[in-house]
Amino acid sequence: MKFYDCSTAPSPRRVRMFLAEKKLDMETVQIDLRNGEQFSDAFRAINPDCTVPVLELDDGTCLTEVFAICQYLEDEFPAHSMFGRNAIEAALATQWNIKIEQQGLGAIAESIRNYASGFKGRALTGPTDYEQIPALAERGRRRAAEFFRTLDAQLARHTFIAGEQFTIADITAMVFTDFAAWIKLELPDDAHNLRRWKTLVAERPSASV
């Protein structure tokens, strides 16, 4: 297996954290997103969506979505489960992972890509160019701030995002809260549950990858 990474980007960091929690070592190739290596012919042959992370399997199959990569690694290496202890915990971990992707990470990406001059004409990832829509920059920021409240309320009831176990949802939430700094969005002072959780997760070795 080979892992295509970019050490400065949030999406592949989710896989790096997952690998660290599972205690898996992996041959890793850095893709230079800043200089557009994701649009090279060589990388398009690996992932036509021109995004990282990618996990290339030994039979040549390339997995190009974070959740699909993590699901595969969980199936192949079940030790140190990132999907709870049973089908209900697994479904809740998956559900929160989806919510954090869409309402959290997606909102920040929407804000950055529709604002930063470096993404002019590149408002969406993928092979096709789309113009920036300035109204989305503000909407994304508002959505991300609102999602802090959703997570804080959930963490008032549970130790971790999806319950009492650390799961893939905590990894995605950790990357989300750090990614928020890219748009200078800080955890609200009164989000005590979210702050308690972040301190707890930050102590894990996986948080520093």
Added chain:
Amino acid sequence: MKFYDCSTAPSPRRVRMFLAEKKLDMETVQIDLRNGEQFSDAFRAINPDCTVPVLELDDGTCLTEVFAICQYLEDEFPAHSMFGRNAIEAALATQWNIKIEQQGLGAIAESIRNYASGFKGRALTGPTDYEQIPALAERGRRRAAEFFRTLDAQLARHTFIAGEQFTIADITAMVFTDFAAWIKLELPDDAHNLRRWKTLVAERPSASV
């Protein structure tokens, strides 16, 4: 278990098709989206995101994301697998399901909710009101049309979306291609592979639910 459905809406149809393929019967409650029942106090207690489908489990847990519901049902009722025959096929089914959600279904929803007068001030699902952004109506339409080409190219290489097995990805793709009619977007005449696949899937009893 109890399934909260809306017989006219595309998202719960994905679960209806999944249940039909798995040959599972389920107690079903219709939620009247047209008259705003999803915003009632009673339904907010079931799903604060105010969306269907929801699967309420016997212990009271409410699963509110299509993929999490399907993953749970697959875990509990493995017969008639909707995730292929092994970990690689499962990961590819999941990956295509994500791509179809984001690049297909999501694009159409973006187009409709930012155009139709009935969604004025309601451009996103969920408890918070967001204004329509007219530029997204056209962008969503363009993205959905482009995604027909992505699916057509994939189906030039495989019988079904994620390979040689019918999977959850085919369910999501079927709902996507039918949902496209809501914005009067038709399969391109020369999308021969996509048309061949659609005829094949339409013959399955699950396609009529």
